[in-house]
Amino acid sequence: MAGFSIRHVSKVYGGAVPTVALEDIDLTIHDGEFLCILGPSGCGKSTLLEMLAGLQLPTSGEIVYGDKILQGPDRRLGVVFQDPSLYPWRTVFENVELGLEIRGVKKADRKNTVQKYLTMVGLDGFEHKYPHQLSGGMKQRAGLARALANRPDVLLMDEPFGAVDHLTRLQLQNDLLNIWEAEKKTVVFVTHDVNEAVFLGDRVVLLSPRPGKLKQIFNISHQRPRERGDAGLLKIQNDIYAAIYENKKQAEPEYHL
Amino acid sequence: MSERGILWRIVAGQILLLVLFLGTVEVVVQKGIVGRLYLSAPTQVVQELVKLLQQSETFRNLYVTLLEFTLGFGLSVVLGFGIGLFLVLVSRAEQFFNPFLSALMAIPKVTIVPLLTLWLGIGLVHKVAVVFLFCIFPIIYNTVAGIKQTSENYLKVARVFEATSYQTVTKVILPSAVPSIFAGLRVSAGSGLIGALFGEMLASKEGLGNMLVQSTSLYDTARVFALITVVTVVSILIIAFINLLEKKVFLRWKSS
Ligand SMILES: Nc1ncnc2c1ncn2[C@@H]1O[C@H](COP(=O)(O)OP(=O)(O)O)[C@@H](O)[C@H]1O
Numbered sequence: 240m241a242g243f244s245i246r247h248v249s250k251v252y253g254g255a256v257p258t259v260a261l262e263d264i265d266l267t268i269h270d271g272e273f274l275c276i277l278g279p280s281g282c283g284k285s286t287l288l289e290m291l292a293g294l295q296l297p298t299s300g301e302i303v304y305g306d307k308i309l310q311g312p313d314r315r316l317g318v319v320f321q322d323p324s325l326y327p328w329r330t331v332f333e334n335v336e337l338g339l340e341i342r343g344v345k346k347a348d349r350k351n352t353v354q355k356y357l358t359m360v361g362l363d364g365f366e367h368k369y370p371h372q373l374s375g376g377m378k379q380r381a382g383l384a385r386a387l388a389n390r391p392d393v394l395l396m397d398e399p400f401g402a403v404d405h406l407t408r409l410q411l412q413n414d415l416l417n418i419w420e421a422e423k424k425t426v427v428f429v430t431h432d433v434n435e436a437v438f439l440g441d442r443v444v445l446l447s448p449r450p451g452k453l454k455q456i457f458n459i460s461h462q463r464p465r466e467r468g469d470a471g472l473l474k475i476q477n478d479i480y481a482a483i484y485e486n487k488k489q490a491e492p493e494y495h496l
Numbered sequence: 497m498s499e500r501g502i503l504w505r506i507v508a509g510q511i512l513l514l515v516l517f518l519g520t521v522e523v524v525v526q527k528g529i530v531g532r533l534y535l536s537a538p539t540q541v542v543q544e545l546v547k548l549l550q551q552s553e554t555f556r557n558l559y560v561t562l563l564e565f566t567l568g569f570g571l572s573v574v575l576g577f578g579i580g581l582f583l584v585l586v587s588r589a590e591q592f593f594n595p596f597l598s599a600l601m602a603i604p605k606v607t608i609v610p611l612l613t614l615w616l617g618i619g620l621v622h623k624v625a626v627v628f629l630f631c632i633f634p635i636i637y638n639t640v641a642g643i644k645q646t647s648e649n650y651l652k653v654a655r656v657f658e659a660t661s662y663q664t665v666t667k668v669i670l671p672s673a674v675p676s677i678f679a680g681l682r683v684s685a686g687s688g689l690i691g692a693l694f695g696e697m698l699a700s701k702e703g704l705g706n707m708l709v710q711s712t713s714l715y716d717t718a719r720v721f722a723l724i725t726v727v728t729v730v731s732i733l734i735i736a737f738i739n740l741l742e743k744k745v746f747l748r749w750k751s752s
């Protein structure tokens with residue numbers, strides 16, 4: 240079973256002035272669901288995602304993946320980074336085959352898989368380009384293909400479309416949903432864009448800032464494919480804004496001191 | 497005016513300046529305004545250069561200098577790179593060795609050359625050691641700097657794929673350090689050739705540096721200028737070779 244159980248997880252970054260990045264997060268992520276984690280910049284979204292990826296360990300509490308406590312990176316967990324972090328010395332093809340190469344899959348056996356996912360993300364014909372020759376949206380597509388080619392059960396995505404223009408972003412969202420439906424993976428998608436979260440997610444988890452706490456979970460049971468601007472989605476969007484605004488009001492005195 | 501037109505004007509101006517300069521020197525020497533002992537007319541230097549290129553002695557000495565350079569440089573590439581890797585990858589190694597390395601780097605290397613003569617004589621081993629001394633530190637320094645610059649995010653990608661330490665070094669750290677390492681190689685190659693020539697000029701029986709000193713002591717100024725030309729061309733070719741290697745082998749991705 241490819242689900243997470245996050246149990247009373249807190250994360251404190253050390254240093255001269257310790258930062259409490261996340262406090263007492265309790266959350267279950269179901270197998271196969273598309274979960275969005277929403278919150279303002281600095282509320283601990285990346286920290287939470289990196290803990291789910293096994294790149295960081297909780298300061299207290301535990302994250303169970305499948306039936307084991309997560310202790311480090313795991314083959315079944317794929318990550319798409321905010322800055323796609325493609326290796327500039329490798330072509331698109333060579334970037335996408337990185338995971339398989341590291342696992343020791345033979346060159347001839349890698350080729351089909353890599354080509355399949357390049358086609359899936361729409362990068363056919365760009366195999367031999369270097370990352371600096373790609374647009375921002377295409378780099379993100381390559382980052383997605385690199386994660387997919389390793390055949391993970393879960394995709395952990397950290398604001399992957401945060402840096403591309405609006406129209407490209409809408410296209411990437413549609414394509415991602417198609418891939419998710421075809422590949423049947425669990426997706427945890429971090430974003431600070433309410434509209435994006437509501438359009439994509441089965442559930443939206445709202446975090447409150449400083450320290451990051453789980454504020455509220457919104458269920459979005461609308462059938463897919465969804466219409467952008469659907470009245471029901473807009474309603475949920477407004478509820479989320481209201482919840483964020485409530486957060487702000489509580490936090491406000493802090494700024495007026 | 498078009499960009500191309502401007503470019504042509506600049507090139508024309510540069511050629512004009514060069515011709516003017518060489519012409520002035522030619523006239524100044526031919527008219528005896530400056531003695532032939534101190535300067536040579538460009539036409540004489542060219543004649544001397546042609547003569548040099550017809551003598552097998554020139555090529556024997558060129559071979560000696562290149563051999564000294566290649567051995568010394570090759571040795572420092574291998575060792576400098578290895579030491580650089582060791583310093584960054586073994587925890588605390590850099591912290592421990594840093595003061596010693598800084599002290600060694602601060603010593604003006606030329607001051608060691610006479611001592612090396614005392615220890616190693618005036619033959620090939622001496623010159624290789626001098627070249628090595630002149631080359632090794634920039635290579636260590638740039639290897640360390642390049643490795644430390646490896647982006648945190650590149651390393652995260654490797655961790656997600658559960659790369660072994662060895663894979664992380666060969667697939668991530670080294671490729672991302674290549675530009676910095678090559679910057680070190682270029683600096684080193686320049687000073688390595690200087691080291692070989694200086695060693696030869698100080699104490700040797702052969703090599704281009706030796707020829708230079710001999711020609712100077714025979715007051716054969718035209719020959720000295722011709723030799724300087726040869727050495728300069730060699731130096732340019734060495735740097736060009738390193739640039740080519742970097743472009744062809746490692747940096748296809750940096751183009752454009
Ligand atoms: N490596 C780190 N060391 C110290 N503090 C950190 C580190 N990473 C993040 N933080 C702090 O933790 C908080 C949450 O950061 P992050 O998870 O990046 O938030 P988000 O992704 O929501 O913008 C911020 O206050 C940030 O400054």
Ligand SMILES: [Mg+2]
Pocket residue numbers: 284285286397398
């Ligand atoms: Mg973030």
